[in-house]
Amino acid sequence: MRWLIYDPDIPADLLSLWTNPASGKTPAGSLQRGSVRPVEAGGCEYVHRHYFRGGYPSRFIRDRYLWTGHHRSRPWREFVLLEKMKRNGLPVPAPALACVNRARFSYTADLVTVRLPGRTLAQCMNADAPIDWLSIGRTIRLFHDQGIDHRDLNIHNIVLGRGGEDYLLDFDRAREHPARTRWAWRNLSRLRRSLQKSGQTRRLEDSWRRLMEGYHLG
Numbered sequence: 117m118r119w120l121i122y123d124p125d126i127p128a129d130l131l132s133l134w135t136n137p138a139s140g141k142t143p144a145g146s147l148q149r150g151s152v153r154p155v156e157a158g159g160c161e162y163v164h165r166h167y168f169r170g171g172y173p174s175r176f177i178r179d180r181y182l183w184t185g186h187h188r189s190r191p192w193r194e195f196v197l198l199e200k201m202k203r204n205g206l207p208v209p210a211p212a213l214a215c216v217n218r219a220r221f222s223y224t225a226d227l228v229t230v231r232l233p234g235r236t237l238a239q240c241m242n243a244d245a246p247i248d249w250l251s252i253g254r255t256i257r258l259f260h261d262q263g264i265d266h267r268d269l270n271i272h273n274i275v276l277g278r279g280g281e282d283y284l285l286d287f288d289r290a291r292e293h294p295a296r297t298r299w300a301w302r303n304l305s306r307l308r309r310s311l312q313k314s315g316q317t318r319r320l321e322d323s324w325r326r327l328m329e330g331y332h333l334g
Contacts (some may be wrong), residue, residue, distance in 0.1 A: 119186040121195050122213040127158025130228070134215050154231065161231040162212055167191060167224070167288070180222040189216045191225040194287050198229070206258060207283040232285065234277040241271065241316055248280070249323050253330025255282040256307075260300045261334065263293040269303045270310035304331070 120134060133155070153164040167190055168179045186192055191214035198211040209229035217224045240247055252274060259266065266273070267289040275283040293299060311320060 117218045119189075119192070119216040119218070120213065121192060123211065126212045127160065130155065130157035130162065130212065133157075134213065134226075155228065162228050163209070163231050164226060164228050165286075166226050179224050180219075181225065183218055183221050183223050186216045186218070186223075189223060189225055190288055191216060191227045194227055194290070197287055197290060197292070201259075201262075201264065201287075204262060206262065206264070207255060207281055208287070209283065209285050229285075232275045232277065232283050233279075234275045234283070236272050237274040237276060238271040238314065240276055241314060247276065247323070248282075249326035250330035250333070251280070252276075252282050253327040253332075254334055255284070256303070256327075257331045257334030259284060260296045260303070263295065265291045265293055265299045266303050267291065267306075269307045271307070271314060272310075304328075 118134075120131075122131060155162040155164050166179060167181070169177055169181075181190065183189075195211045195214035198208055201208045202210055209232050211227070211229055213226075213228040215226040235243075235245075237247070237252070255274075256269070264287075266284060266287065268286060269284070273284060273286045275285060277283060291299075308324060311324065
């Protein structure tokens with residue numbers, strides 16, 4: 117059984133990729149954990165992400181999750197959260213479609229979002245491109261002030277837009293909180309570890325200082 121939640125304004129040919137699986141065009145199969153697939157429809161660019169398990173469970177179960185209802189499924193929750201954050205003015209990719217495929221006691225899942233114009237922080241660092249660390253700090257503070265706990269904030273989930281704006285993406289495990297408390301510092305610690313693991317330790321302390329300056333100026 118299949119459940120869909122989608123933006124009613126998305127192109128019909130994008131929706132048909134999931135509503136007409138008999139066509140053989142439904143994106144699936146070859147994607148690996150951490151990868152995404154670009155999708156073009158109606159003159160717009162989208163990004164398709166299939167949900168994969170991580171850590172130790174992934175050795176035995178690649179992409180199936182325990183079924184507890186479609187409203188509690190991972191893509192459904194992420195779609196609804198993205199839609200809410202977008203309405204509240206937070207810089208996130210616009211959700212286009214979420215799909216849940218149930219098979220008895222488990223399900224597989226997919227999410228499609230509008231493609232963001234820019235490169236990830238990791239890509240910019242690898243290319244030695246100029247980075248506005250103050251702006252990144254201010255952007256993270258926007259989310260924290262609205263109680264958004266990203267839980268997997270890293271250099272691959274921050275996108276630096278072509279016009280100077282910054283975005284956050286991948287809210288699969290995100291949660292909402294009524295106030296900014298210790299969880300906000302766990303987000304920042306996770307990002308700092310990601311920066312350290314990048315292997316580019318040169319200027320790291322200065323970059324982090326500027327990011328935190330932007331965060332506190334928020």
